[in-house]
Amino acid sequence: MYHQVTDSGHPPLSSICVVNINVTEQSKYPPSVVPLEVFITTFDMLFSNRLIGRLHASDQDLQDVLTYSLLSEHPDGGSFSVDQADGKIWADENLKEGSYSLNVSVSDGKFTVPTGVKIHVWAADQRALDSGLTLQMVGFSAEEFLGDHWRGLQRSLGQALGFPRQEVLLVSLQQLPDGGGLEALLTCRREGGLLQNLPNNRLAGIITDMEDSLGLSILRVKHNGCLGAGCPKRGCRNAVRLTSERLNHFTTARAAYITPQHSWESVCPCNESAVRFDGRSYLKYLHGMDEDDQDFKLSLSLKLPSSTASSCPLTTPTTGGRYR
Secondary structure (H helix, E strand, C coil): CEEEEECCCCCCCEEEEECCCCCCCCCCCCCEECCEEEEEEECCCEECCEEEEECCEECCCCCCCCEEEEEEEECCCCCEEECCCCCEEEECCCEECEEEEEEEEEECCCCEEEEEEEEEEEECCHHHHHCCEEEEECCCCHHHHHHHHHHHHHHHHHHHHCCCHHHEEEEEEEECHHHCCEEEEEEEECCCCCECCCCCCCHHHHHHHHHHHHCCCEEEEEECCCCCCCCCCCCCEEEEEEEEEEEEEEECCCEEEEEEEEEEEEECCCCCCCCCCCCCCCEEECCCCCCCCCCEEEEEEEECCCCCEEEEEEEECCCCEEEC
């Protein structure tokens, strides 16, 4: 439709515009939305603000346009926001360790449907990492593992160890280079934060049973107790290292997992990387803390010429220091 407007001036001026009229059928069906659960692993006690997940919604009325709204969050604090157009959920502030819940609504203009979002932030410590194990698997993508296999693996491992499946945590998940498969870092954490040590003498049998019952192809298992190839030499131990420089973000319709990358390394009490000192040497250590009045202790094991060792506890100011 064309619409023309003319004024009464001399000479008269006019303008033409195009008016489009869309006639659509009134909505008959409410939207359908899937609740979302987000699991975040962090190693520095805080999770920086970023995209953490996306709600998946649909509507049988194909002409409907869906909009999303954040109704409330617990605990209060304005830490989250939801994109009205696509349902993406953002953490607007640094998230500390703990659980958060959001109430979100989806509307097609006539019907409004509420749903819930649960967010779990876990700050891993070194002891928890070293008590875990990694499974190297092939035959599926990370999204397929999370959607089709993770719950079954979590349940089977929990039953074998004698505690609920939710106490088996997926600490890190990453794709191996050159199509080498998928590697998952798992640990066991009882209610209240108590760590559960893995039974090294039973792990081989537990892994074999899970392969048979779940149809998984597990190529390699690694943990601090050393199962199979790749054991460290005597006097050393395996340890997990996390890096937050690059976070892996995998999502399904119902869950999102955000984890740092991980690697195993052999930690030895004394090797070629040990620092050597002479009469002119010094040690400089720089660090930062939130409070200026906090001290910390640094312990060094020194190998003396007499082949004896001693431990030297040193207290340094928060701005760093030198010791000769």
